[in-house]
Every structure is written in structure tokens, then in C-alpha cells.
Amino acid sequence: MMKKIxxxxxxxxxxAVSGLAHAEDFNPAIVFDMxxxxxxxxxxxxxxxxxxxxxxxxxxxxxxxxxxxxxREQAAQRMARDDADIxxxxxxxxxxxxxxxxxxxxDTKFTIIDMVVDLPNVQSVVFxxxxxSFLVGMAAAMASETGKVxxxxxxxxxxxxxxxxxYKEGVMYADPNAEVIENMTGTTPAAWNDPTKGxxxxxxxxxxxxxxxxxxxxxxxxxxxxxxxxxxxxxxxVDSNQNYLHPGSMLTSMMKRVDVAVYNALxxxxxxxWKPGIQVLGLAENGVGFAVDQWNKxxxxxxxxxxxxxxxxxxxxxxxxxxxYMDQ
Amino acid sequence: METFHIIILLMDATFRVATPLVLAALAGMFSERAxxxxxxxxxxxxxxxxxxxxxxxVSGSAWVGLGAGIMASLALSALHAYACVTHKGNQVVxxxxxxxxxxxxxxxxxxxxxxxxxxxxxxxxxARFRSIDLPFSDAAREIPVFGYIYADLISGxxxxxxxxxxxxxxCAWILYKSRFGLRIRAVGExxxxxxxxxxxxxxxxxxxxxxTGFLCGISGAYLxxxxxxxxxxDMTAGKGYLALAALIFGKWxxxxxxxxxxxxAFTDAVQIRLQGVELPIVGVIPVQFIQALPYILTVLLLAGxxxxxxxxxxxxxxxxKER
Numbered sequence: 001m002m003k004k005i006x007x008x009x010x011x012x013x014x015x016a017v018s019g020l021a022h023a024e025d026f027n028p029a030i031v032f033d034m035x036x037x038x039x040x041x042x043x044x045x046x047x048x049x050x051x052x053x054x055x056x057x058x059x060x061x062x063x064x065x066x067x068x069x070x071x072r073e074q075a076a077q078r079m080a081r082d083d084a085d086i087x088x089x090x091x092x093x094x095x096x097x098x099x100x101x102x103x104x105x106x107d108t109k110f111t112i113i114d115m116v117v118d119l120p121n122v123q124s125v126v127f128x129x130x131x132x133s134f135l136v137g138m139a140a141a142m143a144s145e146t147g148k149v150x151x152x153x154x155x156x157x158x159x160x161x162x163x164x165x166x167y168k169e170g171v172m173y174a175d176p177n178a179e180v181i182e183n184m185t186g187t188t189p190a191a192w193n194d195p196t197k198g199x200x201x202x203x204x205x206x207x208x209x210x211x212x213x214x215x216x217x218x219x220x221x222x223x224x225x226x227x228x229x230x231x232x233x234x235x236x237x238v239d240s241n242q243n244y245l246h247p248g249s250m251l252t253s254m255m256k257r258v259d260v261a262v263y264n265a266l267x268x269x270x271x272x273x274w275k276p277g278i279q280v281l282g283l284a285e286n287g288v289g290f291a292v293d294q295w296n297k298x299x300x301x302x303x304x305x306x307x308x309x310x311x312x313x314x315x316x317x318x319x320x321x322x323x324x325y326m327d328q
Numbered sequence: 329m330e331t332f333h334i335i336i337l338l339m340d341a342t343f344r345v346a347t348p349l350v351l352a353a354l355a356g357m358f359s360e361r362a363x364x365x366x367x368x369x370x371x372x373x374x375x376x377x378x379x380x381x382x383x384x385x386v387s388g389s390a391w392v393g394l395g396a397g398i399m400a401s402l403a404l405s406a407l408h409a410y411a412c413v414t415h416k417g418n419q420v421v422x423x424x425x426x427x428x429x430x431x432x433x434x435x436x437x438x439x440x441x442x443x444x445x446x447x448x449x450x451x452x453x454x455a456r457f458r459s460i461d462l463p464f465s466d467a468a469r470e471i472p473v474f475g476y477i478y479a480d481l482i483s484g485x486x487x488x489x490x491x492x493x494x495x496x497x498x499c500a501w502i503l504y505k506s507r508f509g510l511r512i513r514a515v516g517e518x519x520x521x522x523x524x525x526x527x528x529x530x531x532x533x534x535x536x537x538x539x540t541g542f543l544c545g546i547s548g549a550y551l552x553x554x555x556x557x558x559x560x561x562d563m564t565a566g567k568g569y570l571a572l573a574a575l576i577f578g579k580w581x582x583x584x585x586x587x588x589x590x591x592x593a594f595t596d597a598v599q600i601r602l603q604g605v606e607l608p609i610v611g612v613i614p615v616q617f618i619q620a621l622p623y624i625l626t627v628l629l630l631a632g633x634x635x636x637x638x639x640x641x642x643x644x645x646x647x648x649k650e651r
Contacts, residue, residue, distance in 0.1 A: 067446075
């Protein structure tokens with residue numbers, strides 16, 4: 001019986017991984033991390049990027065959504081074994097898996113988002129989150145009436161501390177007397193996927209007087225945004241443009257253009273200009289930014305947008321220095 | 329005033345977090361007092377959370393969702409009863425099996441039905457239980473202390489929180505004052521005596537597990553349609569086990585169990601509040617330590633203050649007539 005179940009599992013896993021069409025010459029693959037491709041945030045941005053590529057070129061791709069820690073390594077290696085030309089790994093947590101797979105399959109190209117893996121066949125794309133967070137921090141301070149704003153992070157890791165620090169500096173830049181209330185959801189990967197906890201944290205921050213909260217917490221953030229809508233307060237989304245989720249309570253979203261990074265990696269790999277090494281995408285490269293659209297145009301006034309754009313120029317020119325948490 | 333305000337807010341959060349624990353612990357109480365170990369609370373809650381969110385998102389009504397959650401939990405409870413009452417199976421194994429099946433099945437069904445990576449769409453409007461303001465809460469806010477407590481602490485929760493509060497005295501009454509409750513307690517202590525009196529042990533245990541399923545259903549629906557807004561993979565996050573711990577902590581009695589649940593919820597609320605706050609003398613405490621606090625406290629309390637807990641005598645053993 002156990003054997004049968006095990007066989008069944010292997011078969012389903014194989015089906016899930018191998019996906020569709022192999023007919024094309026170019027064979028890309030993507031491994032989403034926990035949270036899944038429809039987390040309305042980080043992974044979904046990557047999904048949008050590869051979907052855009054598929055629409056424009058007609059090239060189909062293999063995909064895998066990691067649901068357990070142990071699957072990461074299997075997924076990356078499986079894609080490489082199935083003759084993927086390029087494997088795109090989404091998320092810092094896949095670094096170890098990518099490193100192993102890249103050593104084992106030196107002819108396969110790997111692109112990892114959000115983490116640096118130093119190997120000759122790996123391209124590492126990292127973002128200057130602190131710059132985007134700085135701008136939304138400014139927006140939060142300008143929109144706040146109480147002079148208190150909040151930050152809710154997902155798992156307590158340096159990457160999220162980087163968001164937090166940039167945000168804090170942005171708040172202080174716009175309003176030196178402001179206070180930032182900071183919370184982390186947890187210390188395990190489960191912290192990315194706990195919207196009720198996010199909602200409790202948000203309630204607690206609003207109760208303490210904050211009226212704008214920036215959530216950098218994956219699917220946990222959905223609980224924060226929901227609470228903002230319930231309480232009639234403001235929230236700032238992350239990674240994808242999340243403004244449409246709760247029009248009227250979304251001040252803006254800190255966009256991390258994972259979609260652009262994924263799309264560019266695929267396009268360059270297809271036309272042969274793909275290069276290994278580290279790519280850093282900041283404000284200057286339009287890799288990060290803040291979202292303005294029809295959903296938040298009443299909340300983010302033109303005056304604020306003008307100030308944010310001015311600060312954006314200053315950061316690009318180096319007139320404003322934003323500290324990178326990793327460099328401290 | 330500032331301290332008072334903080335305490336009120338902490339209590340407010342405590343009520344919200346305690347609600348699913350209280351309902352699940354009461355659910356477990358009926359099952360365990362009737363002599364059936366129920367570690368399947370977690371799975372039943374998760375199943376109910378999924379059914380409630382899925383049906384609420386399709387029908388647009390939180391009440392229909394609640395009904396579906398209760399039905400799902402009742403079905404799982406019936407499965408548990410069928411395995412360990414009718415077929416005298418091992419109760420721990422059956423409960424664990426339910427947990428594992430639901431943990432896999434719910435996201436799979438969600439994936440198949442909604443194509444959103446194992447989640448249901450997020451719920452809004454009438455598909456969620458909204459917080460309700462009790463009458464006169466705005467006027468009462470002006471009255472110092474008591475009015476403030478009424479307006480900020482007692483008013484402004486959703487209906488399921490009040491339901492959980494009402495469930496404690498109702499369950500206590502059923503268990504200690506009604507004929508049904510007497511028989512439940514008897515069947516958990518000495519099923520042979522119950523059988524000798526001409527009452528069907530199996531039927532009683534089925535009934536007890538139906539009550540368990542009903543309460544667990546409300547608890548699960550609370551997670552996905554009242555406290556949260558949609559189903560997410562593994563969203564119970566161990567609350568079923570925590571409720572079971574509270575039940576043992578409360579020595580299988582309704583009121584002490586309620587306090588155990590409140591204590592667990594309170595440590596969670598404090599944990600959220602203490603993060604990044606500068607305390608006198610010690611300064612800022614690391615997040616990791618703060619987050620371990622509820623567990624440390626639980627271990628200390630369980631080890632030091634609870635004393636000997638007497639489980640129902642016949643718990644865990646299937647009833648076989650001709651022994």
C-alpha cells in the first residue's frame with residue numbers, strides 16, 4: 001500500500017514538474033517559492049513577468065510551486081535535468097538549492113532573484129529595496145495625520161530589515177518628528193503565510209496611533225491590508241502593485257519589479273545576451289518604485305507625487321543617501 | 329490612563345485570538361468527556377475554515393458559509409466516530425489521519441476550484457462576519473472607566489466572538505445540569521454502568537461527537553470568515569492542538585478551560601505588543617525571545633501550577649460489551 005502511495009506521489013510530482021510542451025527550441029523554467037504564484041505579491045510579480053514573456057514570444061515554460069522546504073532542491077535539479085535552458089528561482093530561500101543545482105548542471109543557466117549565488121552559470125538579481133521603501137516611507141509620513149506610522153515585516157531576515165530601515169529613513173526625511181512602530185511577524189517561513197497574525201499586528205499598531213502601515217510580508221500582508229480597509233486606515237502594499245485590492249485604503253505600493261527582472265532574464269537568455277553575475281536594480285534602473293494608478297489617485301495627491309519624484313531624482317543623483325542594511 | 333488604555337487594547341486582542349480556541353476546546357471537551365480522544369480538532373477546524381470560506385465566497389453570505397463549515401466539521405466528526413466507536417479503532421490514529429487528510433485535501437480542492445494556489449478568493453462585504461457595535465456604545469464612551477470598557481472592549485466584535493462567550497455557560501449547563509450531560513460524563517467515566525442502565529454507549533458517543541463537530545465548525549468558520557478574510561493553506565497553524573492543551577490545562581472543565589484559552593491568547597497579544605518596545609532596565613528584547621514567550625510560559629505553568637489532572641477514566645478505550 002505504502003509503495004503504491006509513494007509511486008503515485010512520484011508520478012504526480014513528475015507530472016507537475018514536467019508541465020507542457022517541449023517542442024520549442026528555447027525551454028525556460030521557473031521555480032516559485034512558498035506563498036505560491038498567486039500570493040498577489042512577490043511570486044505573483046514573477047508569474048506576471050514570465051506570462052508576459054510567454055504572450056510575446058509564444059514560448060511555453062515549465063513551472064513549479066514549492067510548498068515544502070525539501071522540494072526546492074528537487075525542483076531546481078529536476079528542471080535542469082529536463083533540459084531547461086534557463087531556470088529562474090524566485091526568492092532568497094532558494095540560494096542553497098540553486099548553488100547545488102548550478103554546480104551539478106554547469107551548462108544550464110540559472111537566474112536567482114533576491115539573493116547572490118557566486119557561480120559562473122548563475123545570474124543573481126538583487127533589488128535596492130531600501131530606495132523604494134524610502135519613497136513609500138516619505139509618502140506614509142506625508143499622509144499620516146497622527147505622526148505615527150507602522151511597518152510590518154514577514155520573516156525576520158536581513159532582507160526585510162533592509163525594507164524597514166529604508167522605510168524608516170524615508171519617514172524621518174519627510175517628518176523628523178514622526179514615530180515608526182515596527183513589528184516582525186515571525187522567525188520561521190510560516191511568517192510569510194499568516195494573514196490572521198498580520199491582521200492582529202495591524203490592529204495593534206493602529207490602536208497605538210499609527211494611521212499608515214507598510215506591509216512587507218508576502219501573503220501575511222494581505223491580512224494587514226484587509227485590516228486597514230476594515231478600520232478605515234491606510235496601508236502600503238509591497239512587491240506587486242496591490243492598490244487594486246482595497247481601493248480607498250491603499251496609499252500606494254512599493255513596487256519591486258520582479259516581473260521586469262524575470263522578463264529581462266528570459267529575453268536575454270533567448271537572444272543569447274544573458275550574462276552571469278550580479279545585477280543590482282534600484283530607482284535608476286526602474287527596478288523599484290512606488291505605484292500611482294486610478295485606485296490611489298485620491299489618496300496620493302499630486303503634491304505628494306511631485307515631492308516623491310523630486311526625492312527619487314535626488315536619490316539617483318546621490319544627493320540623498322539611503323542606508324543599505326546589508327552594508328552596515 | 330495610558331497603562332489602562334494599553335490593558336484594554338491587550339484584552340481586546342485577547343478576546344479575538346481566544347475565540348477559536350474557546351470554541352475548539354469546548355468541542356474537545358464533549359468528545360473527551362464522552363471517552364474519545366480527539367486530536368483531530370485541528371483537522372476539523374481547518375476543514376471547516378476551508379468549507380466556510382469556499383461557500384461564503386461563492387454564495388456571498390457569511391451565514392451560508394458558517395453552515396457549510398459546520399457541515400464539513402460534522403462530516404469529519406462522523407468519520408471519527410465511525411472509525412473509533414463503530415469499528416473500535418484507535419482514536420489517536422483516527423484523529424491524526426483526519427488532520428493529515430484535511431491538511432492535504434483543503435488546499436488541493438482550493439487549487440482545483442479557485443486556481444489561486446491553494447487559497448480561496450479574499451472575502452469582503454457580506455461574505456464576512458463584520459464587527460458589530462452594541463447599542464449605546466458611542467454614548468457610553470463618555471462615561472469614564474466602565475463606559476470606556478463597554479465601548480472599546482465589549483462592543484465592536486463580530487457575532488462569533490459573542491457566540492463563543494455565550495457557549496461557555498451553555499456548555500457548562502449542558503454538561504453539569506442536563507440529562508444528556510450527565511450521561512456524557514458517565515459514559516466517559518464508566519461506560520459499563522451506562523450500558524447496564526440500558527442506554528446505548530455508541531449512540532451517546534456519536535451524539536457527543538456531533539456536538540464536537542458543531543462547535544469545531546464554528547471555530548473554523550471564525551478563522552476564515554470573521555477573523556481572517558479567506559482560506560489559506562494551514563491557516564489553523566496549530567490552534568487545534570493549542571485548544572487541546574487548554575482543555576487538559578483546564579482539567580476538562582468548561583470555566584478553567586476558558587481561562588486557559590484566555591491565558592494563551594493573552595500571551596500572544598502581549599507578544600505582539602512587546603515587539604520592539606523599549607522596556608525599563610532590559611531595553612529592547614529580541615524578537616526571537618518575545619515570540620518564544622507564550623511557549624515558555626505554557627511550559628512553566630503546566631509544570632508548576634496545574635497540579636495533577638485527572639482525565640475521564642474511560643478515555644481512549646473503545647467500549648466493547650462482552651468483556
